[in-house]
Amino acid sequence: MPERGDAIRQQIIEAANRLFYQRGYNQTSFRDIADAVSIPRGNFYYYFKTKDDILYAVIDHRIESIRATLAAWDATSTDPQHKLRLFLAMLRNSDSELAQYGCPMGSLNIELGKAQPVLKAKARQMFDLFRDWLTVQLTALEVSQPQAMALHLLGRAQGIAVMAQTYNDTALLHTEIDQLVNMLNAIPAKSALP
Amino acid sequence: MPERGDAIRQQIIEAANRLFYQRGYNQTSFRDIADAVSIPRGNFYYYFKTKDDILYAVIDHRIESIRATLAAWDATSTDPQHKLRLFLAMLRNSDSELAQYGCPMGSLNIELGKAQPVLKAKARQMFDLFRDWLTVQLTALEVSQPQAMALHLLGRAQGIAVMAQTYNDTALLHTEIDQLVNMLNAIPAKSALP
């Protein structure tokens, strides 16, 4: 059952989640988060002992969010090709955020990968979720190396996000996503096989 | 003619260049750079007034380095396809740095793009150099949309760098670069045209 204070804890996580994305983890201070939630700075430490603790909670929050998204896609259809299009549609629908702040998973991994290996290992778990889900869909489509193809797709998405943010250009993002959709449609549907 | 102190100024730029890449711009302090060059912190301000000034100098240094690299590639061959392979060979040769710290251009743009628009505009100039050089080569190869293709290639390289760093995996990088080499070789050579 929910304890008292859980609501504020949740507010902190959501504010930190947004700020870490928009400013970066190291560029976000306790003060920023406390101000966003309108609680005094000192009270902060009742909920989280260290800054790393908040990051872990934020990543866990994101992981749950990703799991929910993937489950929703799985519930929408049994056609793996259609599910993969949902993945690309998500990127397309996030165009303005991606052009402003880049990919939340990618930018966090790059930042932490520079000099915070322990935190980065945690952040990588978000990538693993997508990689494994994509691998399942590509296995169902019987492509030759499903996991390599899953990593390829993730990489393409990351590259598109970096370029869209670098040039602040959603049109570039749309053009590149279209190419991925075409590539996907070129995979022979399993039902067409003997 | 070189003034006194230029040698130390150059040492500062080179140390900052390395530290910005390995730790990130915002995660590198004056103290870090001063210690790396073994000069007292106070003396630092004789050479650079603000931290932004150092970043500008570092980016200018990188831009000169990129220009020199592109000029060297241009001098090596007149065959655009061969020159494009030199671009991909550079990525392959940087595999361990890319897997550790990501792409120096991409990671800097992502970091600054979050909340430092003025600095990011400067950092984007590095991308412009590669974009324009790639566009020239692809125009010579008479591909249909040379600039879009140049941005596509840059994006592919960025995506590969993000994945290589996220999974700390140079093998993944090699696999993906091989695909780019194959894609490049599939472009019909201009000399084969009527």
Next chain:
DNA sequence: GTCTATAAGAAGATAGAC
């Protein structure tokens, strides 16, 4: 559970002696 006050240290930056 909530809040105030404040510590301890690191950050960017300055003044001024040598």
Next chain:
DNA sequence: GTCTATCTTCTTATAGAC
């Protein structure tokens, strides 16, 4: 040109009153 001392502000974090 070089260096010491110092300032202010911000950061993470704690103690303890309410």
